[in-house]
Each structure stands twice: as C-alpha cells, then as structure tokens.
Amino acid sequence: MKDSGDQTLEIYIHIPFCIKKCAYCDFLSGPASVSRQNLYLRALTREIRERKDGTGRRVSSVFIGGGTPSVLSGEQLLPVMEAVRETFTVLPEAEITIEANPGTLDREKLAAYRRMGINRLSIGLQSAKDDLLKKLGRIHDYETFVKTWLLAREEGFRNCNVDLMFAIPGQSPEDWQATLRTVAALSPEHISAYSLIVEPGTPFAGMDLALPDEDTEYAMYEDTARILGEYGYRQYEISNYARDGFACRHNIGYWQRKEYLGFGLGAASLFKEVRYRNTVDPDTYSRVWGEDGAVPDRRTAGQYEEVTPLTEPDRMAEFMFLGLRMTEGVSGQAFEQQFGKPLTAVYGPVIDKYRSLGLLAEENGRILLTRPGIHVSNTIMADFLL
Amino acid sequence: MTDQSRIRNFCIIAHIDHGKSTLADRIIEKTGLLTEREMQAQILDNMDLERERGITIKSQAVRIVYKARNGEEYIYNLIDTPGHVDFNYEVSRSLAACDGAILVVDAAQGIEAQTLANVYLALDHDLDVLPVINKIDLPSAQPERVINEIEDVIGLEAQDAPRISAKTGENVDEVLEAIAERIPAPNGDPDAPLKALIFDSVYDSYKGVIVFIRVMDGVVRKGTPIRMMATGFTTEVVEVGYFGAGQFIPCDELGAGMVGYLTASIKNVRDTRVGDTVTNDASPCAEALPGYKKVNPMVYCGMYPADGARYGDLRDALEKLQLNDASLFYEPETSVALGFGFRCGFLGLLHLEIIQERLEREYNLDLVTTAPSVIYKVHKTDGTVIDLTNPTNLPDPSEIEYMEEPLVNAEIMVTTEFIGPIMDLCQERRGQYQGMEYIEETRAVLRYKLPLNEIIYDFFDALKSRSRGYASLDYELCGYERSELVKLDILVNKEEVDALSFIVHGATAYERGRKMCEKLKEEIPRQLFEIPIQAAIGSKIIARETVKALRKDVLAKCYGGDITRKKKLLEKQKEGKKRMRQVGNVEIPQKAFMSVLKLDDN
Numbered sequence: 001m002k003d004s005g006d007q008t009l010e011i012y013i014h015i016p017f018c019i020k021k022c023a024y025c026d027f028l029s030g031p032a033s034v035s036r037q038n039l040y041l042r043a044l045t046r047e048i049r050e051r052k053d054g055t056g057r058r059v060s061s062v063f064i065g066g067g068t069p070s071v072l073s074g075e076q077l078l079p080v081m082e083a084v085r086e087t088f089t090v091l092p093e094a095e096i097t098i099e100a101n102p103g104t105l106d107r108e109k110l111a112a113y114r115r116m117g118i119n120r121l122s123i124g125l126q127s128a129k130d131d132l133l134k135k136l137g138r139i140h141d142y143e144t145f146v147k148t149w150l151l152a153r154e155e156g157f158r159n160c161n162v163d164l165m166f167a168i169p170g171q172s173p174e175d176w177q178a179t180l181r182t183v184a185a186l187s188p189e190h191i192s193a194y195s196l197i198v199e200p201g202t203p204f205a206g207m208d209l210a211l212p213d214e215d216t217e218y219a220m221y222e223d224t225a226r227i228l229g230e231y232g233y234r235q236y237e238i239s240n241y242a243r244d245g246f247a248c249r250h251n252i253g254y255w256q257r258k259e260y261l262g263f264g265l266g267a268a269s270l271f272k273e274v275r276y277r278n279t280v281d282p283d284t285y286s287r288v289w290g291e292d293g294a295v296p297d298r299r300t301a302g303q304y305e306e307v308t309p310l311t312e313p314d315r316m317a318e319f320m321f322l323g324l325r326m327t328e329g330v331s332g333q334a335f336e337q338q339f340g341k342p343l344t345a346v347y348g349p350v351i352d353k354y355r356s357l358g359l360l361a362e363e364n365g366r367i368l369l370t371r372p373g374i375h376v377s378n379t380i381m382a383d384f385l386l
Numbered sequence: 387m388t389d390q391s392r393i394r395n396f397c398i399i400a401h402i403d404h405g406k407s408t409l410a411d412r413i414i415e416k417t418g419l420l421t422e423r424e425m426q427a428q429i430l431d432n433m434d435l436e437r438e439r440g441i442t443i444k445s446q447a448v449r450i451v452y453k454a455r456n457g458e459e460y461i462y463n464l465i466d467t468p469g470h471v472d473f474n475y476e477v478s479r480s481l482a483a484c485d486g487a488i489l490v491v492d493a494a495q496g497i498e499a500q501t502l503a504n505v506y507l508a509l510d511h512d513l514d515v516l517p518v519i520n521k522i523d524l525p526s527a528q529p530e531r532v533i534n535e536i537e538d539v540i541g542l543e544a545q546d547a548p549r550i551s552a553k554t555g556e557n558v559d560e561v562l563e564a565i566a567e568r569i570p571a572p573n574g575d576p577d578a579p580l581k582a583l584i585f586d587s588v589y590d591s592y593k594g595v596i597v598f599i600r601v602m603d604g605v606v607r608k609g610t611p612i613r614m615m616a617t618g619f620t621t622e623v624v625e626v627g628y629f630g631a632g633q634f635i636p637c638d639e640l641g642a643g644m645v646g647y648l649t650a651s652i653k654n655v656r657d658t659r660v661g662d663t664v665t666n667d668a669s670p671c672a673e674a675l676p677g678y679k680k681v682n683p684m685v686y687c688g689m690y691p692a693d694g695a696r697y698g699d700l701r702d703a704l705e706k707l708q709l710n711d712a713s714l715f716y717e718p719e720t721s722v723a724l725g726f727g728f729r730c731g732f733l734g735l736l737h738l739e740i741i742q743e744r745l746e747r748e749y750n751l752d753l754v755t756t757a758p759s760v761i762y763k764v765h766k767t768d769g770t771v772i773d774l775t776n777p778t779n780l781p782d783p784s785e786i787e788y789m790e791e792p793l794v795n796a797e798i799m800v801t802t803e804f805i806g807p808i809m810d811l812c813q814e815r816r817g818q819y820q821g822m823e824y825i826e827e828t829r830a831v832l833r834y835k836l837p838l839n840e841i842i843y844d845f846f847d848a849l850k851s852r853s854r855g856y857a858s859l860d861y862e863l864c865g866y867e868r869s870e871l872v873k874l875d876i877l878v879n880k881e882e883v884d885a886l887s888f889i890v891h892g893a894t895a896y897e898r899g900r901k902m903c904e905k906l907k908e909e910i911p912r913q914l915f916e917i918p919i920q921a922a923i924g925s926k927i928i929a930r931e932t933v934k935a936l937r938k939d940v941l942a943k944c945y946g947g948d949i950t951r952k953k954k955l956l957e958k959q960k961e962g963k964k965r966m967r968q969v970g971n972v973e974i975p976q977k978a979f980m981s982v983l984k985l986d987d988n
Contacts, residue, residue: 012947195940214937214938215937217938218937221938221940238940254947254949260947262947268948268949268950269947270947270949275949275950277948277950306950308950317953318949318953321952321953321956322949353971357914357915357971359914374940375938375940376914376936376937376938376939376940377939377940378940378955378956378959379913379914379936379939379959380914381956382956382957382959382960382963383960385953385956385957385960
C-alpha cells in the first residue's frame, strides 16, 4: 500500500441539526435545543482532537454538512473550527464550506463564519417556486432565499453553491427551466442539481406522489446542462455544475478517492484504505465522545457503525464507479499507477461492451460516460463491481 | 410356511382425494400394528411431498395380522398404489401383485374419471373388486345414489358395500371383515420353481436395492440364487422379509402367495425393473409372468441449475433420485442461453413436477426448467426416423419429409353445465371428439383424442379453471399421427434463445407465438437498449413485441462521502443481475423461461 502520509487530507464535519425535517430527507438530522446542540458540539470537538487519525496532516478542504449547520451561531461553531486547526494543518488555500439554509443566516453569523475561515457557502434552495418548496416541507420561500443570498454576497462570500432539486411531485419541465434561469441569473459560482429520490422511511415514501415520468425526468436532466451551459456553467460531475475554477474540490476528493476524515454522528471516512462510518446513534456517540466518556476502548464502545477494509478489487471498483461520476471520467494511466496493471486487463470486456452501446467513450486515454451513458450510469457502474 | 388360505393380498384403488390413504391408515391402526400414538398421519405416504399433495408417488406395502370374527388369523398384505395416470404402469404392476382390490368411492362425489380407469385396470387383472363407500360423515354424502351409480356405470354388485368414514373410523371393521370374506386367497404352487413379480423397488444406501415382490409360485430365502428374467441380472439373495409399518422386517423365507421384499446387494434399480419376474437361477421357471414392459418417458424437458456452479450438485441429485425411480431419465445437454444442464424424461407432467419439487426441496437446488416436450417422430427425407425430445435438435426443414406426434385417448368426467366450456377447450387443443356418455343426469364422460403436446402445458389448469374444479381427467397414450408441426423460435434482440424454442402445430403457431412475446415482454426488465422480442417460424417473423430501453437510472447525491451506502446500492443491482441469464447482450430473468409455460388466459 502506498504511503499516504504526505498527501493532503479532507475533513467532513457532520452537524445533525435542522429547524425541521423536510419531507424527503433521510439523513441524520433533526431539531434540537441549544443545550443539546452544545452537548453534541463538545463531543464533536473531542472526537476531532482525540481520534488521532492523521493528526498533523495537511488539510486541503473542510466541509461542514448536515442537517443544517447554519442553525449554529458563530460562537457555537468556533470551537469546532479551532479544534480542526489545532489538530491538523489546514492549508491557507483550503476550501472550507458550510451548508446553509435560507432563513437561518444573518449578517452577524455570516461575518463570524468568514472570520473563522469559512470561504464557501452551499445554500439549499431546491426550487424557485414557493408551492414546490412547501410540498418539499422546506422552511423558507424564494423571497427568503434572495435575502439570504444578497446578505452572503455583501458579507464577502465569493464562492457560493446553490442546491436545486428536480423531479419534484407536481413539478413541470417549465417550472424547472424557470428555476434554473432564475438562479443562474443570480450568478452563483456553483450549482448542484439533484433529482428527488424517494427514500424509504421518509414522509414521501408513504405518500401517493405525482412524480414526473421517466421521460420527463430525462428531459429535465438534459434541460439542466443545456440551460446552465447558456449561463457559463460547465457540468463536471453527474449532478454538479460550476463556473471555471469553482468546481467543489472537497467533493472531487471523494470521487478521486482522496483520504478524508469524517467527524460527528454517522460521518464517513476513508483512511488508509479502510472505510469507516461513525455510529448513527446519538446516545452511543455521546457515550464514546461525551464529557464523562472516559471510555477505555472506543471501538468496542461502538465508535463505528461500520468498518470496511477495502480489498484491491474493492478499490478498483471504487476507482471506476466514483471516477465515472466526473465528466472527465477516469484515467487509464492513473489506474495503472495505482494498481500496477492496465485498466483493460481488469475491465476490458465491460468497457468494450458499453463502448459498443455508445454509453462509454474513450478520450485521450480516459474512459468516460457519454451523454446517454450518464442517464443510466447506475446500471453501468454496477457492472464495474468485482 | 403360512397357509395360503390365510393370506389376502389386496390394494386400494380410488380417484384422487376419495380417501384411499386415510382408509389404509385406519386399517393399519385397527389391526393394532401401531398404536394411534405411533401413527404418523398417513403412514403409507412417507414422502413429505406425498403427504402434502395428498398423492401416492411410490407403491408402498404393509403386512397386517387380522383376527377375523370366525376366530381365524389372517395375514393381510396391503399394497398401496400410485393414484395418478402418470404412474399407470406402476399401478398396473401393483395390481398384478394382488388378488383383490378395495374400490373406495367418495359418498358425496361419486364416480370420477380415475375411479373408472382404476376399476377397469383392476378388472383387466382379474381382481375381485370390493366397493366401499367412504366419507359418509359428510353432510353432502349420498351413499345410496353412489351405490346405484357403481352398479349402473361399472356393473359391480354394491348393495352390501360397507358405508364407512375412514376419517372417523366408522364401519372400518366391516371392511376388514369383508376382505377376509370376499377377497380370494392366493393359490400358487409352493413346490413349483420360484416365480415372483417385482412390483416396486427402493434404494437403500446400506442394503442396496430393496426389491418388492409377490411370490406367485415356489419359495425364496437367504442364499437363493436368483435371476431377473427380463434384464437377465443374476445375484444371490442376502435377506428376505416382509413389510412392517414403515420398516422392513426380515424373515426366513417367502413362500407362494406371500408379499415381501428381498435384498441382494444390488447397486442399481435399473437391474430390477418393475414388472420383471424373479426366478431361481438354479431351477428357473419355464416362462416369465406376463405384462412386463419397459416404461419409457413420455415428457421431456431441460433442467438447469439457476447457479451454473451447481451443475455438479444437480447431477448428483438426479443420480440419487434415479436410484429410487427407474423411470426418471436424464442426460447432459447444453443450452446457449442456460449453460450446462440435463435433458430429463418423465412419465408425465406430474412426475416432472414431483422431480422438480424434490430437487428443489430435498437437494436445495434452484432450477430453471424449459418448456416440456413430447417425443416427436421426425421422418427424414433419407428414410430415417428420429425420436425428437429437444426442439433445438430438429433437423433443417429441407431434411424433413414429415413429422408425427403422440396422441392420447382422454376421458374427461364433467358435470353437464360445464360440457360446453370443456368441449371448447378440447377443440382449442386440437381434440378429436370421440363420444360422450351420461353417467347420470348431471354428469357425463367426454371422450376425446388429444395430441399429448396440447395437454402437457397447462391443460390441467385450464380444465380445472373452466369447470370450477369439477372436471377430472384420465388419459392413455394411443399412438402417433402425422401432423403439420412447426418449430417456433423466440428471438430476443435478434438472437435465437434455444431454451425457448418449441414444437407447435401450424394452426396454433401464430397465437402461441403472440402470447409468448407478450409474456416475455412482461418478464424481461428494461435494459440499456431497446429489445425486440420476436417469434419466428424458420426465417419468417410471426409476432413481435418491444421492451423499451431504460432511459433513466442515476445515482443521487453522495452526502458526506458515504460511499459504502452507494456501493451497497450498486451491489444490490448487481445481485439482481445474477438471477438473470445472459443471452447476447440481453439479460433474461430465470423466471421468464418458465412463465411461458402458462399461457392460457381464459
């Protein structure tokens, strides 16, 4: 195994709080009192300081995700960022993102985020249509988003993402086109556009939803690239579009299998070719990392929900199905460098099969999904599992 | 040696569900062979499958001692026979081992198709038939009506037939007494050379084949050198004995008139064919018992392991089943679509189903079965004739002079209100009407000559559904007839799927092809490209459906870098693919191969 100690590291921090759960959300998140939030934050800080994985390593990006991390005040968040900076070497040029929802930000909070080095804001808008926002169970309307947006710009956030969602029940292609144009006109540096997935266990799963049919969803996806293209955005990943130089480095790290450490409830890590997932149970988490958590062996105490050491076939499969998410695809040369054998020796027949179907293409030694291929990428990626 | 006048060898015959096995249990229980507690319900049906389906698959036998009212002790040998038309030959051999038969008729349902078939079979063997009216405890029981029916239709004296309930045990004593009184004793010659009929055999891993015999003349004991007269197989007897309840009880010898078993370190049931005659190799009898015939499979299909890696397991399982079932035939075959498997031959569709279920249950195998086929006679232009059991092997049409297919004489008993629908069904299945007789005002027997290939698909299901379950069927093979047959091929994405090809009559080819395509369209999931499904005769396409291409299948956001979850989703997708068969570029679910067997939509 190659020594990864000199490579930069990414850090993910999970904040499992929000104002109110959305109808489609199946992530670890929910409303909580400030005192409970503070208890969690203390445990989180302790995890960052005491987990000891990669201590001192250079960090190229930090992503504070949720939930809605922006429910936290600057005061609440500061100790967490301090812990990161004191435990690792956060590079001066590091990308530091926080996810935010309209209606949870004010000037003071934004200023505090800026002061602690956060330089990227990812705002969850989802739609510019108020009736659809309501249907999704969002806490805000479009007007609120615009206010938050202007505030963020005024406070100096020059690298912003807006999250959008299509294939919402009752959404017409025209609704979606309008949302894309409205948002692109505000000129954020980055736009993420996901299709709604109805996950089991969410309120949506129990409802009879008027979801758009497959062909409509297909058209919406095509509209996304086309319309955003008109506004100068380039698609660099299945669901992500950016102006030049503003692709999200943190997420690209995931697709390129960079090492990352996830802190907080349910957070995932890739470290020394082992994938970890922290416990998803709040009580267990606070027992392991909480105030009185003088736990001799954290692992047996349930620190991790899952520990998955990756075999070489696992890593090859990941290299492929993660790499193919990016429009530039995967590099045959990089594959050979990492695994010591040519890409074709492992995946020749699969690649040939999908190339002959016009779903994969080869360009300059890279294998990538074609436009039709992106639409059925799941099916293709499954074929790269070994 | 037991006095032959104290021996009664008999069987119980009945239409399915009329209570044959229940009566057998009651007889065993009444004679004290087992206490009630020791009795597992239905002792004689000792395979799980037999008990569940309420059918007897293998012949079974049991020896009972009965003390009659006259104070004498009798030995009763009860031979249970398979109750289904598929096993007619076995039934006939079991009957040949008996001197009399108890005919059980349901007091509510009366005579059914297999009642008649079995009675005629018994009369053919010169058995004295003792009618018994069962299920008199049912509210709908009409014993007097059924007795009249037996007298009118079969011509058997039945006024003093015991009216019983095998379920409650009521009047079963009457049956026991009637056996001693009315079933004749055997009258073999104890001093003649050994002549014994093989009526069944089972394989035991310690003793080898256990051969079930009825000694007609002479005697057999340990050390007797024996010869099977049809197969010519010779060996020396290791053990003889009789049948306890569910166990083999060794004894010194089996004399004329007795029913029992012998073992002789026989490794293969094929050496001991049912119907063959066992004689003393040192002093053989002059001629064998009549009626031996080699049973040949009537229905063939391909059986493939769902997981190709289990080919060896399937072979071992078939080998083991064949040890106990000489009529099961199998040989390796290869399919482009399904890989390595076996072409298997069966006595009929029920036999096929039973073997399939046993492979799946007892050997834990997941199987893909191709459409059953009968044996076609292909007359080639060069004058040769081939027996075709696999449609894939049909020669090029230019080499075929003509083809013949097997026909059966079918008797369908049905209540008069359903005569119309059942006649329609037979007509649709190319039946030739032979006649109809009324058994009573509300019931009739319809006689049709039907091509066997029309009844091996879903005829039983169709018959039942069109008569609300009331029609019953009996059939027997009656030869071959020239027929305008064609091979219908199914093309998926322009590639012929060999496992889906079948032979069909020209007149019904279009309809069947259309239904096949429709069915496959439902079964084949959408894939990355449009998939045409076509039915073709030679190069002519006669039906087409299209599975539209999958348009959308994208993974959503990857929150917080939880790659493991994403991978699990992909793995699930890949797992689903494993249950598919790759044909060219197309993945066909395994159940698609079997769903096409049920095409009747009425």
